[in-house]
Amino acid sequence: MSERAAIIGARLLDPASGLDTTGGVLVEQGKIADCGPRLFADGPPADALVLDARGRCLTAGLVDMRVLFGEPGAEHKETFESGTLAAAAGGVTSLACLPNTQPCIDDPAMVEFIARRARQARRVKVYPYGALTKGCDGRQLAELALLREAGAVGFTDGDRAIADSLVMRRAMAYASMLGCRLIQHPEDPALARGGVMNDGAIAARLGLAGIPAEAEVIMVERDLRLAEATGALYHAAHVSTAAAVAALRQAKARGLPVSCDTAPHYFALNELEVEGYRTFAKVSPPLRSELDRQAIVEGLADGTIDAIASDHRPQDQDSKRLPFAQAEFGVVGVETLLAISLELVHRGHLTLLQLLDRLSRKPAELLGLPAGQLRPGAAADLVLFDPDQPGRIRPEDLHSLSRNTAFEGRPCQGRVLWTMVDGRIIYDAGRQRPI
Amino acid sequence: MAATLPPARFPHHHLLGIESLTPPEINLLLDLADDFVEHGRRTDKKLGHLRGLTQINLFFESSTRTRTSFELAGKRLGADVVNMSVSNSAIKKGETLIDTALTLNAMRPDVLVVRHPDSGAVALLARHVNCAVINGGDGSHEHPTQALLDALTIRRRRGRIEGLLVVICGDILHSRVARSNILLMTAMGARVRLVAPKTLLPATLASYGAELCQDMEQGLDGADIVMMLRLQTERMQGSFVPSVREYFHLYGLTYEKLARAKPDALIMHPGPMNRGVEIDGRVADDIHRSAILDQVELGVAVRMACLDILTRSLRSAP
Numbered sequence: 027m028s029e030r031a032a033i034i035g036a037r038l039l040d041p042a043s044g045l046d047t048t049g050g051v052l053v054e055q056g057k058i059a060d061c062g063p064r065l066f067a068d069g070p071p072a073d074a075l076v077l078d079a080r081g082r083c084l085t086a087g088l089v090d091m092r093v094l095f096g097e098p099g100a101e102h103k104e105t106f107e108s109g110t111l112a113a114a115a116g117g118v119t120s121l122a123c124l125p126n127t128q129p130c131i132d133d134p135a136m137v138e139f140i141a142r143r144a145r146q147a148r149r150v151k152v153y154p155y156g157a158l159t160k161g162c163d164g165r166q167l168a169e170l171a172l173l174r175e176a177g178a179v180g181f182t183d184g185d186r187a188i189a190d191s192l193v194m195r196r197a198m199a200y201a202s203m204l205g206c207r208l209i210q211h212p213e214d215p216a217l218a219r220g221g222v223m224n225d226g227a228i229a230a231r232l233g234l235a236g237i238p239a240e241a242e243v244i245m246v247e248r249d250l251r252l253a254e255a256t257g258a259l260y261h262a263a264h265v266s267t268a269a270a271v272a273a274l275r276q277a278k279a280r281g282l283p284v285s286c287d288t289a290p291h292y293f294a295l296n297e298l299e300v301e302g303y304r305t306f307a308k309v310s311p312p313l314r315s316e317l318d319r320q321a322i323v324e325g326l327a328d329g330t331i332d333a334i335a336s337d338h339r340p341q342d343q344d345s346k347r348l349p350f351a352q353a354e355f356g357v358v359g360v361e362t363l364l365a366i367s368l369e370l371v372h373r374g375h376l377t378l379l380q381l382l383d384r385l386s387r388k389p390a391e392l393l394g395l396p397a398g399q400l401r402p403g404a405a406a407d408l409v410l411f412d413p414d415q416p417g418r419i420r421p422e423d424l425h426s427l428s429r430n431t432a433f434e435g436r437p438c439q440g441r442v443l444w445t446m447v448d449g450r451i452i453y454d455a456g457r458q459r460p461i
Numbered sequence: 462m463a464a465t466l467p468p469a470r471f472p473h474h475h476l477l478g479i480e481s482l483t484p485p486e487i488n489l490l491l492d493l494a495d496d497f498v499e500h501g502r503r504t505d506k507k508l509g510h511l512r513g514l515t516q517i518n519l520f521f522e523s524s525t526r527t528r529t530s531f532e533l534a535g536k537r538l539g540a541d542v543v544n545m546s547v548s549n550s551a552i553k554k555g556e557t558l559i560d561t562a563l564t565l566n567a568m569r570p571d572v573l574v575v576r577h578p579d580s581g582a583v584a585l586l587a588r589h590v591n592c593a594v595i596n597g598g599d600g601s602h603e604h605p606t607q608a609l610l611d612a613l614t615i616r617r618r619r620g621r622i623e624g625l626l627v628v629i630c631g632d633i634l635h636s637r638v639a640r641s642n643i644l645l646m647t648a649m650g651a652r653v654r655l656v657a658p659k660t661l662l663p664a665t666l667a668s669y670g671a672e673l674c675q676d677m678e679q680g681l682d683g684a685d686i687v688m689m690l691r692l693q694t695e696r697m698q699g700s701f702v703p704s705v706r707e708y709f710h711l712y713g714l715t716y717e718k719l720a721r722a723k724p725d726a727l728i729m730h731p732g733p734m735n736r737g738v739e740i741d742g743r744v745a746d747d748i749h750r751s752a753i754l755d756q757v758e759l760g761v762a763v764r765m766a767c768l769d770i771l772t773r774s775l776r777s778a779p
Contacts, residue, residue, distance in 0.1 A: 160703075167703040171711050196700045199659040203675045256659070 030054050031449060032070030036079030036410065038062070040086065040400035041383035051084060053406040056448035060402050079410055082443060085382050086400045087119025087150075087407040090360055091287060091389040092209075092263055092335035094184065096427070097143055099128025104340040104427050109360070110149035112425040114453035116336070116361040117409035117442040120151040120390065120397040125162065126184025132157035132168040134176035141177055149452045150445075151407070153179040153395060158197055158208060164188050167197055174204050179393045182209035182263070185310055185339075185355070187245055189215045194249065198258030207259040207285070207392055210249055212270065213311055217241035222351050224297040224312040232300065234350060237312050243269035250277045253284055261392065262286040264337050266311040268321030275330040285392050286330070289337035290359060290366035291432050293322040299432065305346045305353035306432050309337070326384060327375050333389040334367050334381075336360040340428030357432040361424050366433060368413055368440035378413065406449040415441040471770045475587050475594040478603035479644040487645065491613050494759065494766035498617075501537065501761055510769050510776070511540035514571040518544045519561075520597065521577040526732055526757060527597050527606075531574045534764035540572070558582060562589040571775055572768060575599075580637075593771040595764075601635050607731050608641035610763040612649065614756050615686055618727055623650035626683055628722070629671075630656040630712060631690030631739050634663055634701070638731045639690060643669045656680030658711065660701045677712050684722035689714050689730045692739050705738050715741045719750075727752050 031053040038049045038061060049063035052074070070076050090113065096103035104112075113121055123140065125131030131140060137154050144152030156178030157168045163186075170181055181201055187210060188194040194210075201208045218237045223229050225236025246262050250273060253260035265271060265286045274286050291309060296319045299307035307313055325331040339356025346353050359366075367385060370376045376384070390398030397407055419436045421429035445453040471486060479487075500506060516535040518528055528544060535542040547561070558577075565573065566589065573594045575583045580600030587594040598604040615622055627646045633639045633655050646653045647670045654672040655662060667673055674680035681687060692708055702708045719726065728744060728751045736742040745751055772778075 159700075165700070167700045169703040169707040171703075172707050193700045196660045200702075203659045 030071060030074035031077060032066060032074040033077045033079055033084060033408075034066055034070055035081055036084035037081060038085075038400060039083055039379060039382055041379045041387045042399045043401065044379065045400065046379055048081070051400075051406075051408070053446075053449045056406055056450070058400065058402050058404050058406050061400060082410050082412045083378070084408060084410050086386050086398050086404070087409045087445060087447065088117050088364060088385045089389040089395060089397050090118045090121040090336050090338070090363060091333055091393060092124065092289070093121045093338040093360055094124040094126065094340070094356075096340060097127065098139070102427070103342050106143045106147040106152065108425065108427040109338075109340070110144065110147040110152065111453070112358070112361045113150045114445045115425050115442060117364045117411055117445050118150055118360055119407035119409065119445060119447050120153065120395055121360070122153045122155055122179055122393055124182065124184040125155045125157040126186065130157050130162045130184075131155065131178075132160050132162065132173075134169065134172045137173055137176035137178050150447055151397070153177070153393065155180050155182050155209065157181070158183050158188060158201070159193065162186050164190055164193060167193075167200060170201055170204055170206070174206055178206075179395065180207040180209050180261070183211065185211050187211045187213050187215055191248060191252065195252045195256060198252055198256040198260065202256055202258040205259070207261050209261045209263050210245070212242050212245040212249065212262045212265070213237070214241045214244045217244065221312070222308065223300050224314050226297065226315060228297050228300060232303065234300070239267040239269055239314060239318065242267045242311055243273055246270045246273050250274070250282065250284060254282055260284045264289050264292065264311060264335070265325070265331060266292045266314050266322065267318045271321050271325040271330055275325070275328075278330060285332045287333040287335045287389070288322050288326065288331050289335055290363060291337075291357060293319060293326060294366050294369060295319070295432060300350070303350040305348065305350055306357060306430050306434065308350060308353050308355055309357055309432070310355035323370065323375050326370065327380070332384065332392060334363070334384045335389065336363045340426055341430045342428055346430050357430055358424065358426045358428055359431070361426060362419055362431060362433055364411060364442060365417070365419065365438040365440045369438070371413065372439055406446055408446040410443045411441060412443060413440045415439065417441055471773070474771070476605055476767050476771060477584050477587060477594065477596045479605045479608050479641045479648070480603065482648070484648050487609070487612065487649065490609055490763070490766050490770065491616060493769060494609070494613050494762040495617070497762035497765040498759060501758070506537045507539060508537060509539045511535065511538040511772055514540045514772055514775065515569070516540040516542045516572040516574065516768065517565060517570045518542065518574045518597070519547065519565065519576075520545065521547045521575075521582070522598070524576055524597070526760070527576065530757070530760045531595075531597060531764050533761050534768055535572070537761070538765055538768055540768070558586055559589050562586045566590040566592070571772055595767055595771065598637050600637065601640070602637050603641045604637040605641050606760070606764055606767060607638050608645040609767070610756055610760040611642055611688065611729060611731070612645055613759045613763055614729065614752050615727065617759070618752060618755070619685065622646065625651045625685040626654065627651045627686040627688065628654045628656060628680055628684040629688045629690065630677065630680065630714065632661050632692050633657045633666065633690065634661040635693065636690045642688065643671050647671070654680055654684070656712070658702055678718050678721050681718055681721040684726050687714065687719070687722055687726050687728050689728065689734070689740050691731070691733065691735060709738055713737070713739055713741060714744050716744060719744060726750070729753060729756055732757070
């Protein structure tokens with residue numbers, strides 16, 4: 027690719043500035059040199075490679091703040107090579123990966139390892155989270171300052187909650203000193219113990235052990251109190267219940283610097299998916315009731331829920347083709363993030379700019395990442411997508427090593443056409459083979 | 462300034478903490494201690510102030526330097542000194558402590574020096590004995606003789622305490638040395654700034670008039686005095702701080718961080734110090750900057766002054 031590229035005839039979308047107009051983007055040396063409606067009025071520069079967007083949507087690449095890859099420890103489920111390709115195919119240009127690997131990312135040297143492995147894949151930008159506690163076991167603080175200096179963008183124990191209130195309080199106090207966000211898996215482990223799906227009538231009928239919605243809100247409310255006492259930048263991950271959304275809405279109204287995200291399966295699916303003991307609908311937290319699902323949509327619409335993250339958690343067939351109770355939790359999602367999220371726009375819950383705000387600008391802001399904005403000077407991390415193109419989600423189309431999608435066969439509207447990172451096209455839907 | 466006019470007498474029966482002392486009383490003790498420093502440097506160190514009196518050092522918590530310092534202070538003043546170390550396991554709380562107090566009291570000592578791992582325990586014991594009690598450190602509450610010896614060290618090196626910026630760094634939360642020093646330094650007109658990770662820095666200490674700071678370099682900015690506190694390794698494994706290496710990285714006193722303090726800033730440490738944890742060994746050993754060994758020497762003189770002043774009424778001394 028030449029040094030300069032001119033993207034012409036695009037519908038430019040930038041949630042940060044509210045821009046939604048037809049125009050062009052000039053990419054120079056990996057950065058956005060210029061963008062806007064009147065750019066290329068006299069035609070694109072002669073030496074530039076011209077990419078005709080044909081009126082499709084061009085926006086800053088998505089920022090997925092919750093992804094788990096299999097490296098290190100579960101390379102058969104996902105590697106940085108496969109995972110970053112899947113991300114690129116999903117229009118994601120920056121992602122934050124969870125530290126609950128084997129071994130977990132609780133040492134500065136491990137942060138460097140993740141950064142190196144991600145660099146070698148040469149696709150999307152990978153930002154590691156550091157473990158909040160050593161071994162992600164919720165007892166002893168990890169070396170947060172050293173992890174931060176090594177490049178950790180936030181601290182979390184991944185899919186394990188910090189159950190001990192004293193540990194949480196100290197973790198919050200310590201992390202707040204570093205100005206770094208602390209991401210909690212909000213689930214009371216005692217209430218969730220042994221549970222495999224949402225507690226309620228369906229669980230009762232299926233004979234499956236339930237995880238009550240209270241398990242989430244109890245943890246969120248405790249954490250909000252501790253966050254208020256310590257001044258911590260607290261973030262509740264993959265919020266799934268109406269009660270938790272309400273608690274977070276109140277906390278934000280009080281001015282606390284707290285935030286939260288949800289995943290597409292929590293606003294697109296409900297507990298009925300578990301019918302037939304479908305293990306691909308087994309996620310943590312579990313798919314909730316229809317009322318909860320609607321509350322998640324409302325939370326996204328009114329901004330209580332800051333971000334949509336894929337909560338990508340690859341599982342191989344052997345981990346899912348099991349009796350429901352024995353199957354692993356988790357679904358892949360980085361690749362279907364945009365297509366499923368666009369349902370919110372097609373159904374009129376969010377505007378396209380609002381959706382892109384939750385998918386790129388806001389998560390970038392929460393983690394302090396240089397991403398999520400379409401403006402001159404920013405890295406040319408872009409995605410071109412057609413928001414209307416119909417299709418169907420097919421596991422065989424996914425680039426992940428694992429194909430455990432909860433959306434198999436689901437009709438969808440919206441397709442990523444190409445993805446660019448630092449001015450380089452890293453995914454092109456028109457090509458047969460991966461770049 | 463009231464501090465320049467020492468009171469004629471010292472009105473306290475015990476020395477339980479800095480909290481009950483006024484600036485003139487503090488100055489009286491420091492002036493007296495100043496005189497004892499010279500005595501300690503002679504070949505014949507013996508004085509007769511406490512001849513015939515009995516001093517018991519009752520330590521419920523292990524100690525080397527404080528106990529030795531009190532023992533030497535008593536002996537140099539001519540007292541009969543008995544050391545009693547009580548292992549923690551042998552002692553429960555409450556009544557047993559009071560029983561111990563009553564038992565010892567029956568032996569008619571004149572001074573009891575008490576150290577106890579529980580805050581408030583020394584004051585409790587003092588209520589049940591007739592003799593003078595000196596707090597040799599109670600839990601995370603007070604360690605008055607340490608603060609007095611720190612004050613004497615500063616006064617001798619700098620000529621004054623008033624107006625200086627005293628920065629206390631480290632495990633403030635658990636430190637009795639910090640509490641006594643905050644009280645003493647602010648009473649004497651110094652500015653006190655506390656530097657520690659948020660997990661070891663109770664925000665409520667701001668009510669003592671101390672500034673709070675979580676960043677070491679920022680905290681050291683313009684410091685006249687840098688007091689380092691020991692990070693207790695038994696607490697390292699808790700969730701207060703993640704590890705020794707991270708603590709040293711953030712809060713260990715190195716020449717680099719010290720560059721933010723005044724060029725002649727004095728470095729102090731109550732001991733025992735952990736090199737490579739809260740202080741770089743080279744800084745600790747820097748004879749131009751470190752007053753750590755001065756502190757130890759002056760500690761004996763300060764304790765002599767305390768013993769002297771609390772026993773004056775017994776001896777009908779002025």
